[in-house]
Amino acid sequence: MLEQRRSDGSLRHLITLADLSRAEIQSLLDHSARYVSDAGARPPSNRSLNGITIANMFTEPSTRTRVSFELAGRRLGADVLNIEVQLSSRAKGESMLDTIRTLEAMHIDVLVIRDSEPGVIEEVARDVAPHVSVLSGGEAHVSHPTQGLLDALTITQRKGADFSRLTVALVGDIRHSRVARSAYEVLTALGVGQLRLIGPAEMMPPPEEFPGCRRFHAPEDGLAQADVVMMLRIQKERMLEASIPDGAEYFARFGLTAPRLKLAKADAIVMHPGPMNRGIEISSEVADGPQSVIRAQVRNGVAVRMAVLETVARPRRLGV
Amino acid sequence: MLEQRRSDGSLRHLITLADLSRAEIQSLLDHSARYVSDAGARPPSNRSLNGITIANMFTEPSTRTRVSFELAGRRLGADVLNIEVQLSSRAKGESMLDTIRTLEAMHIDVLVIRDSEPGVIEEVARDVAPHVSVLSGGEAHVSHPTQGLLDALTITQRKGADFSRLTVALVGDIRHSRVARSAYEVLTALGVGQLRLIGPAEMMPPPEEFPGCRRFHAPEDGLAQADVVMMLRIQKERMLEASIPDGAEYFARFGLTAPRLKLAKADAIVMHPGPMNRGIEISSEVADGPQSVIRAQVRNGVAVRMAVLETVARPRRLGV
Amino acid sequence: MLEQRRSDGSLRHLITLADLSRAEIQSLLDHSARYVSDAGARPPSNRSLNGITIANMFTEPSTRTRVSFELAGRRLGADVLNIEVQLSSRAKGESMLDTIRTLEAMHIDVLVIRDSEPGVIEEVARDVAPHVSVLSGGEAHVSHPTQGLLDALTITQRKGADFSRLTVALVGDIRHSRVARSAYEVLTALGVGQLRLIGPAEMMPPPEEFPGCRRFHAPEDGLAQADVVMMLRIQKERMLEASIPDGAEYFARFGLTAPRLKLAKADAIVMHPGPMNRGIEISSEVADGPQSVIRAQVRNGVAVRMAVLETVARPRRLGV
Numbered sequence: 001m002l003e004q005r006r007s008d009g010s011l012r013h014l015i016t017l018a019d020l021s022r023a024e025i026q027s028l029l030d031h032s033a034r035y036v037s038d039a040g041a042r043p044p045s046n047r048s049l050n051g052i053t054i055a056n057m058f059t060e061p062s063t064r065t066r067v068s069f070e071l072a073g074r075r076l077g078a079d080v081l082n083i084e085v086q087l088s089s090r091a092k093g094e095s096m097l098d099t100i101r102t103l104e105a106m107h108i109d110v111l112v113i114r115d116s117e118p119g120v121i122e123e124v125a126r127d128v129a130p131h132v133s134v135l136s137g138g139e140a141h142v143s144h145p146t147q148g149l150l151d152a153l154t155i156t157q158r159k160g161a162d163f164s165r166l167t168v169a170l171v172g173d174i175r176h177s178r179v180a181r182s183a184y185e186v187l188t189a190l191g192v193g194q195l196r197l198i199g200p201a202e203m204m205p206p207p208e209e210f211p212g213c214r215r216f217h218a219p220e221d222g223l224a225q226a227d228v229v230m231m232l233r234i235q236k237e238r239m240l241e242a243s244i245p246d247g248a249e250y251f252a253r254f255g256l257t258a259p260r261l262k263l264a265k266a267d268a269i270v271m272h273p274g275p276m277n278r279g280i281e282i283s284s285e286v287a288d289g290p291q292s293v294i295r296a297q298v299r300n301g302v303a304v305r306m307a308v309l310e311t312v313a314r315p316r317r318l319g320v
Numbered sequence: 321m322l323e324q325r326r327s328d329g330s331l332r333h334l335i336t337l338a339d340l341s342r343a344e345i346q347s348l349l350d351h352s353a354r355y356v357s358d359a360g361a362r363p364p365s366n367r368s369l370n371g372i373t374i375a376n377m378f379t380e381p382s383t384r385t386r387v388s389f390e391l392a393g394r395r396l397g398a399d400v401l402n403i404e405v406q407l408s409s410r411a412k413g414e415s416m417l418d419t420i421r422t423l424e425a426m427h428i429d430v431l432v433i434r435d436s437e438p439g440v441i442e443e444v445a446r447d448v449a450p451h452v453s454v455l456s457g458g459e460a461h462v463s464h465p466t467q468g469l470l471d472a473l474t475i476t477q478r479k480g481a482d483f484s485r486l487t488v489a490l491v492g493d494i495r496h497s498r499v500a501r502s503a504y505e506v507l508t509a510l511g512v513g514q515l516r517l518i519g520p521a522e523m524m525p526p527p528e529e530f531p532g533c534r535r536f537h538a539p540e541d542g543l544a545q546a547d548v549v550m551m552l553r554i555q556k557e558r559m560l561e562a563s564i565p566d567g568a569e570y571f572a573r574f575g576l577t578a579p580r581l582k583l584a585k586a587d588a589i590v591m592h593p594g595p596m597n598r599g600i601e602i603s604s605e606v607a608d609g610p611q612s613v614i615r616a617q618v619r620n621g622v623a624v625r626m627a628v629l630e631t632v633a634r635p636r637r638l639g640v
Numbered sequence: 641m642l643e644q645r646r647s648d649g650s651l652r653h654l655i656t657l658a659d660l661s662r663a664e665i666q667s668l669l670d671h672s673a674r675y676v677s678d679a680g681a682r683p684p685s686n687r688s689l690n691g692i693t694i695a696n697m698f699t700e701p702s703t704r705t706r707v708s709f710e711l712a713g714r715r716l717g718a719d720v721l722n723i724e725v726q727l728s729s730r731a732k733g734e735s736m737l738d739t740i741r742t743l744e745a746m747h748i749d750v751l752v753i754r755d756s757e758p759g760v761i762e763e764v765a766r767d768v769a770p771h772v773s774v775l776s777g778g779e780a781h782v783s784h785p786t787q788g789l790l791d792a793l794t795i796t797q798r799k800g801a802d803f804s805r806l807t808v809a810l811v812g813d814i815r816h817s818r819v820a821r822s823a824y825e826v827l828t829a830l831g832v833g834q835l836r837l838i839g840p841a842e843m844m845p846p847p848e849e850f851p852g853c854r855r856f857h858a859p860e861d862g863l864a865q866a867d868v869v870m871m872l873r874i875q876k877e878r879m880l881e882a883s884i885p886d887g888a889e890y891f892a893r894f895g896l897t898a899p900r901l902k903l904a905k906a907d908a909i910v911m912h913p914g915p916m917n918r919g920i921e922i923s924s925e926v927a928d929g930p931q932s933v934i935r936a937q938v939r940n941g942v943a944v945r946m947a948v949l950e951t952v953a954r955p956r957r958l959g960v
Contacts, residue, residue, distance in 0.1 A: 040451040043427045045371060051685060053711065063403060064422050071373065071426055074399050079714050083703060098915055102704050105938035106711055107683045131680045275418055298425035360771040363747045365691060383723060384742055391693065391746055394719050595738055618745035 002122050011311050013125045015136045017145045017185040025189050028307055029153050035075075035303035036153075039295065043302065047077035052313050055103050057083045058114040058137060059096075064274055064298070065137050065146075069112045072305035078313075081108075096120065097127055104129045109313055114138040133312040141176045147273055148182030150304040152190060154297050155228055158269050163187065167194040169222050169264070171254060172232030172281055173203040174210070179273045180232055184210050198222035199254065202242035219254060223263040230271040231256050234281045247280035256282045261291065269293045322442050331631050333445045335456045337465045337505040345509050348627055349473050355395075355623035356473075359615065363622065367397035372633050375423050377403045378434040378457060379416075384594055384618070385457050385466075389432045392625035398633070401428075416440065417447060424449045429633055434458040453632040461496045467593055468502030470624040472510060474617050475548055478589050483507065487514040489542050489584070491574060492552030492601055493523040494530070499593045500552055504530050518542035519574065522562035539574060543583040550591040551576050554601050567600035576602045581611065589613045642762050651951050653765045655776045657785045657825040665829050668947055669793050675715075675943035676793075679935065683942065687717035692953050695721045695743050698754040698777060699736075704914055704938070705777050705786075709752045712945035718953075721748075736760065737767060744769045749953055754778040773952040781816045787913055788822030790944040792830060794937050795868055798909050803827065807834040809862050809904070811894060812872030812921055813843040814850070819913045820872055824850050838862035839894065842882035858893075859900050866904040870911045871896050874921045887920035896922045901931065909933045 004013045004020075017025065037043045054073040058066050066082070073080040083103070100111065111128070113121045114137035125134035138144045159166055168187055174180045174197050187195055197204060198216045216222030223229060234250060244250045251257075261270065270282075270292045278284045287294060324333045324340075337345065357363045374393040378386050386402070393400040403423070420431065431448070433441045434457035445454035458464045479486055488507055494500045494517050507515055517524060518536045536542030543549060554570060564570045571577075581590065590602075590612045598604045607614060644653045644660075657665065677683045694713040698706050706722070713720040723743070740751065751768070753761045754777035765774035778784045799806055808827055814820045814837050827835055837844060838856045856862030863869060874890060884890045891897075896910065910922075910932045918924045927934060 037427070039425075040449055041427075042371060042451075051682065055707075063419055067375075067401060067403065067423070068426060070401060071399075079711075081707060081710060083707065098918075099703055101935065102914060102938050103707070105679075105935040106708060106942050107677070107680075107939070129680055131682075274422060278418075295421065295425040298422050299427070302426050357747070359745075360769055361747075362691060362771075383739055387695075387721060387723065387743070388746060390721060391719075594742060598738075615741065615745040618742050619747070622746050 002125055004125075013134045014145050014308055014312065015121050015125055015134065015139070016143045017148050017182055017189065018143075020185075020189060022189050022191070025149070025152070025186060028149055028304070028311065029156060031307035031311065032149065032153050032300065032304045035306040036157075036300060039299065043075060045075040045077075048310055049073065049076035049078035049313055052076075052078040052109045053081065053107065054078050054110040054112065054309065055081045055083050055108045056112045056137070057099075058112075060114050060116050060138070062114055062138070065114065065301075068298070068301045069135075069137060069305050069309075072302050072309055073110075075302070076306055076309060078110075078309070097124065100124055100128060104132050108132060110135060110309060112137045116140055118142045135308060135312065138178055141178050142181060144178040144182045144273075146301065146304050146308060147179050148186040149308070150297055150300040151179075151183050151230065151271060151273075152186045153300045153304055154271065154293050155269070157296065157300075158293060159227055163190040163192045165193055166227045167196065167225060168192055168228040168230060169196040169198055169219075169226040170230050170232065171198040171219060171222070171256065173234050173238050174199050174232065175203045175205045176235070176238055177232045180205075180230075181209075183230060184213070188212070196222045196226070200242045200244065203238065219256070219260050220263065223260060226264040226268055228269055228271065229256060229261065229264055231276075231282050233273060233275065234277060247277065251280050251283075255280060256286050258283065258285050258289070261286055267291075271297060274298065322445055324445075333454045334465050334628055334632065335441050335445055335454065335459070336463045337468050337502055337509065338463075340505075340509060342509050342511070345469070345472070345506060348469055348624070348631065349476060351627035351631065352469065352473050352620065352624045355626040356477075356620060359619065363395060365395040365397075368630055369393065369396035369398035369633055372396075372398040372429045372629075373401065373427065374398050374430040374432065374629065375401045375403050375428045376432045376457070377419075378432075380434050380436050380458070382434055382458070385434065385621075388618070388621045389455075389457060389625050389629075392622050392629055393430075395622070396626055396629060398430075398629065417444065420444050420448060424452050428452060430455060430629060432457045436460055438462045455628060455632065458498055461498050462501060463505075464498040464502045464593075466621065466624050466628060467499050468506040469628070470617055470621045471499075471503050471550065471591060471593075472506045473620045473624060474591065474613050475589070477616065477620075478613060479547055483510040483512045485513055486547045487516065487545060488512055488548040488550065489516040489518055489539075489546040490550050490552065491518040491539060491542070491576065493554050493558050494519050494552065495523045495525045496555070496558055497552045500525075500550075501529075503550060504533070508532070516542045516546070520562045520564065523558065539576070539580050540583065543580060546584040546588055548589055548591065549576060549581065549584055551596075551602050553593060553595065554597060567597065571600050571603075575600060576606050578603065578605050578609070581606055587611075591617060594618065642765055644765075653774045654785050654948055654952065655761050655765055655774065655779070656783045657788050657822055657829065658783075660825075660829060662829050662831070665789070665792070665826060668789055668944070668951065669796060671947035671951065672789065672793050672940065672944045675946040676797075676940060679939065683715060685715040685717075688950055689713065689716035689718035689953055692716075692718040692749045692949075693721065693747065694718050694750040694752060694949065695723050695748045696752045696777070697723045697739075698752075700754050700756050700778070702754055702778070705754065705941075708938070708941045709775075709777060709945050709949075712942050712949055713750075715942070716946055716949060718750075718949070737764065740764055740768060744772050748772060750775060750949060752777045756780055758782045775948060775952065778818055781818050782821060783825075784818040784822045784913075786941065786944050786948060787819050788826040789948070790937055790940040791819075791823050791870065791911060791913075792826045793940045793944060794911065794933050795909070797936065797940075798933060799867055803830040803832045805833055806867045807836065807865060808832055808868040808870065809836040809838055809866040810870045810872065811838040811859060811862070811896065813874050813878050814839050814872065815843045815845045816875070816878055817872045820845075820870075821849075823870060824853070828852070836862045836866070840882045840884065843878065859896070860903065863900060863903040866908055868909055868911065869896060869901065869904055871916075871922050873913060873915065874917060887917065891920050891923075895920060896926050898923065898925050898929070901926055907931075911937060914938065
């Protein structure tokens with residue numbers, strides 16, 4: 001596994017949360033909290049990353065995460081470039097590594113990469129020059145570390161810092177979900193009380209993954225007394241693989257409706273990484289209801305990315 | 321109809337000019353005039369919108385208006401993001417409203433939207449959080465308010481502020497033109513003397529629209545003694561609907577040529593919202609000739625958008 | 641031929657190196673050298689182009705050159721816009737000249753254009769208002785002036801300023817290469833000792849081009865005692881025209897391998913404009929080996945573009 005830290009122990013890359021200690025995660029969450037503003041209030045900004053250049057390289061479409069990283073970088077005074085890999089030299093046969101060597105030679109400081117193929121982001125991180133940090137913006141089904149952090153931050157805001165008292169239910173296509181894997185890693189590191197996986201058998205991860213989690217095939221069983229309900233985005237292709245003919249059927253079996261949400265604790269919070277399929281994995285009543293913290297997740301996403309960017313990019317500002 | 325103002329009467333959204341008072345329009349034009357520079361001179365810029373984030377969401381292609389808003393925002397020190405809706409999460413099924421809720425949660429201050437479907441921009445404005453302003457960058461055939469303002473500003477620069485003495489002729493496909501509708505609204509509010517519509521019958525708006533305008537089916541009739549000739553962009557599909565087989569035929573019947581322009585007053589000005597179909601709705605001789613103010617329109621467009629951005633975004637800077 | 645200078649002799653456009661004097665080229669290289677940083681060191685930046693707006697208009701895909709110009713502009717404090725011509729109003733029939741007149745009216749200071757059609761960039765430069773400078777970002781097979789400058793700068797760094805002692809070999813598809821033509825122009829102006837062209841007969845330029853160069857059809861002949869080996873990117877279509885069935889065959893005949901490189905001087909440097917076709921025109925062993933200066937070329941590219949931008953845009957800052 002790639003070493004994500006520099007020799008002095010500071011974080012250089014963020015590709016996975018799997019090897020981060022509880023203290024490291026807590027430190028990132030505390031750092032993030034300084035950049036959280038109230039809904040509607042102008043978000044904090046400063047010039048701490050002035051002179052730093054960040055390149056967003058997203059080979060899968062994404063408004064949400066790309067814009068979140070872009071805003072995070074700009075609100076710290078960095079320059080942010082968007083590199084559209086599919087529209088540019090990849091078409092001309094240049095490999096991603098050659099593109100990255102080019103960006104590196106132009107002195108990009110931070111590369112944010114989203115890629116649909118497992119392992120590519122780590123391969124890039126192994127290859128880049130010492131002055132470059134690599135951040136995952138989402139890797140295949142494997143990992144989405146800033147999503148994991150923003151989920152943990154959102155839970156902390158509503159439920160406090162003691163995760164050992166919490167029951168968290170992950171609902172949907174866990175097998176193919178990078179969001180679920182990063183949630184598992186961060187919640188486990190923070191000592192979550194109980195983590196439950198709810199979904200059809202075909203969408204459950206292999207037995208060796210998600211150790212320690214309880215598995216349920218119906219929300220009616222798994223949601224009972226949950227403090228946190230994390231819904232996952234479902235893709236039509238996956239439904240068919242699970243012999244679920246359409247969105248209506250999926251909604252009937254696994255969609256989070258107001259009655260189902262009543263199974264959880266009265267003050268349970270509802271999360272979704274977005275973009276939502278309303279009427280398929282979640283009803284609009286729940287998505288827009290008082291227990292939903294979905295907008296807070298988006299707001300926290302910018303704060304988490306500001307903290308991560310400052311963490312990986314700051315040491316070099318001091319001449320290290 | 322949507323209320324575009326805040327409770328204190330200040331302008332929050334700009335989606336239509338239809339409900340703006342003459343004083344409000346005049347105030348926007350006066351504000352815009354402060355940002356107009358001479359051709360070739362470096363345009364004014366300041367930092368008044370520092371910390372403000374503007375998102376351009378154009379679901380129809382547009383260099384002109386998108387870049388105009390982008391430059392306007394940057395010249396006031398704002399951050400400007402371009403959100404390519406067709407290339408991003410819309411492909412993944414996220415609805416525009418969910419995209420906008422996401423941007424809003426990330427604390428976008430101003431959303432500039434161009435959309436080909438009537439009503440979507442207003443729907444967004446109804447939905448957004450109180451800290452967000454929505455500006456139309458062009459709505460279907462319905463409205464293009466900043467174009468209306470830049471047209472009025474351009475006329476004022478050449479013909480003075482007393483519109484009651486002016487005869488303005490709109491030529492072309494009025495029925496499908498958002499430019500024509502916004503021109504009608506702004507010129508009517510400013511008390512224009514006479515407004516004429518010139519075009520083939522199939523391109524005339526329904527009789528209940530454009531009240532008070534005189535209608536002509538030949539430029540030979542409508543251009544006589546006009547002070548201002550506003551040409552509209554014609555689309556090939558529309559020509560066919562009007563049984564005009566090709567651009568040459570359209571040009572022969574409605575194209576603005578030098579001889580036709582002689583029918584108007586000797587000091588008449590020629591306008592076009594761009595992009596022009598040279599040799600179809602206008603000859604190059606006229607488009608590039610001494611009576612053309614087409615480049616001034618483009619220059620004024622940036623100034624108008626600076627004024628509009630400052631008007632809608634400024635109050636929040638004072639903590640409101 | 642277009643006059644690239646203003647009446648006071650200062651450089652206004654940079655579309656070709658063909659008419660630049662040795663002193664002008666040397667001055668640009670000296671200027672560039674001030675913006676070169678060591679590999680991994682934070683590159684120099686300042687605010688000298690604050691208030692200047694640069695528009696990148698690339699009608700061919702290019703990560704490398706577009707991002708290089710974008711970073712160069714931003715590191716001097718300029719605003720940089722990316723205009724995607726294929727995605728915007730060109731689709732609506734607006735000619736490139738009308739787009740440019742629009743940008744010019746919005747007060748763009750510098751237009752960087754890449755285009756696949758010979759002559760278009762020069763045509764634009766003839767047409768634009770006096771306040772606009774036009775830079776080529778690569779013109780068909782004709783010219784790529786900033787590439788020529790960065791190549792010269794890279795050679796100077798490794799081989800010193802006396803080009804008369806140097807033998808430079810250009811290898812590959814010279815006929816279709818703008819890189820080769822600009823290299824020829826700059827190296828000739830700097831008094832290069834010997835310039836050799838190596839490639840299959842079908843990829844050699846017409847006899848009247850590249851006067852004074854020696855031509856070789858096999859690297860075994862042309863590389864002997866070379867100080868500089870400049871590899872060119874090969875395109876599959878061109879291979880077929882030259883009756884070379886595939887990349888493996890091309891590599892066997894013309895690819896730069898470690899044994900072939902041994903034919904050149906022991907301290908010869910290897911250059912490539914990128915993006916590379918590894919295993920076709922160059923082996924990875926050579927591309928990543930100790931004689932390769934390919935990354936330095938990329939780094940120098942930003943420095944050269946900073947110097948060029950400052951040269952063409954600076955006079956107007958003084959009110960000229």
